[in-house]
Amino acid sequence: MVVYQDVSNETDRIFHALADATRRDIVVRVVQREQSVSTLAERYAMSFTAVQKHVAVLERAHLIVKERRGREQIVRSNPDTLRKATVLLQHYEELWRDRAQSISDILSQGVAEQEKGEES
Amino acid sequence: MVVYQDVSNETDRIFHALADATRRDIVVRVVQREQSVSTLAERYAMSFTAVQKHVAVLERAHLIVKERRGREQIVRSNPDTLRKATVLLQHYEELWRDRAQSISDILSQGVAEQEKGEES
DNA sequence: TTGATATACAACCATTTGGTTGTATGGTAT
DNA sequence: ATACCATACAACCAAATGGTTGTATATCAA
Secondary structure, three states, rough: OOOOOOOOOOHHHHHHOOOOOOHHHHHHHHHHHHHHHHHHHHHOOOOHHHHHHHHHHHHHHHEEEEEEOOEEEEEEHHHHHHHHHHHHHHHHHHHHOOOOOOHHHHHHOOOOOOOOOOOO | OOOOOHOOOOHHHHHHOOOOOOHHHHHHHHHHOOEEHHHHOOOOOOOOHHHHHHHHHHHHOOOOOEEEEEEEEEEEEEEHHHHHHHHHHHHHHHHHHHHHHHHHEEEEHHOOOOOOOOOO
């Protein structure tokens, strides 16, 4: 009996939302110019409903925001979340950079005993 | 009859791989210190096989690399792909920054006719 | 050689995903 | 008033995901 509690935190949602080419394309388009869901939908070889669902996924991740204007829903990007995602990945990259630094430190010291005191 | 061709390009795979807390944690751990799959598996409240599958997802995305050493598979991070993912997100953020710039240009010019000549 | 350890992999299962069509509803324009 | 958008949403479907258990195989240690 698998539980699947919560269906994930915001970080999960951000990365999941970006893991689809159509959704990434939607983000690029609305970053350049806000537009209605139906205008977006014209661009893709899939039903309006399918695009609606992609927009909903981006909305759940807070990468975009919808605002009703008359009979249309206008989609705008949410730069804060895009920045958050960038910062997240930069964090990972920094972790790697530190590790690479410590490797080259060890190498430049000569022969190594890298494994000695480590534990977690 | 849905086709699902290719099951996605590398970008899809990278973001999908990062859309799971366990997998992100694995990346952090192996970035800090390479280690075997079974060592990783001790950390998580799930079966060895489940962890094996998470590692396989990260491997498909080239975020990590496996190397057999005796009876163990040693997992290392692949900094190139992490860097690629960072660059991807920075690209999105730059797109937004440009747009914000052009908005403030328009605002500082006074009254607008923003929508005039645009098309795609 | 025997046993323990590390991995591989098949089979299975529930849930999620990504798409569809069909129907209802609300705003716009004539 | 009527017709035509744009959207919402339910129901359905196939495939993918994320987990499990069970079994097989290869390596290491005694």
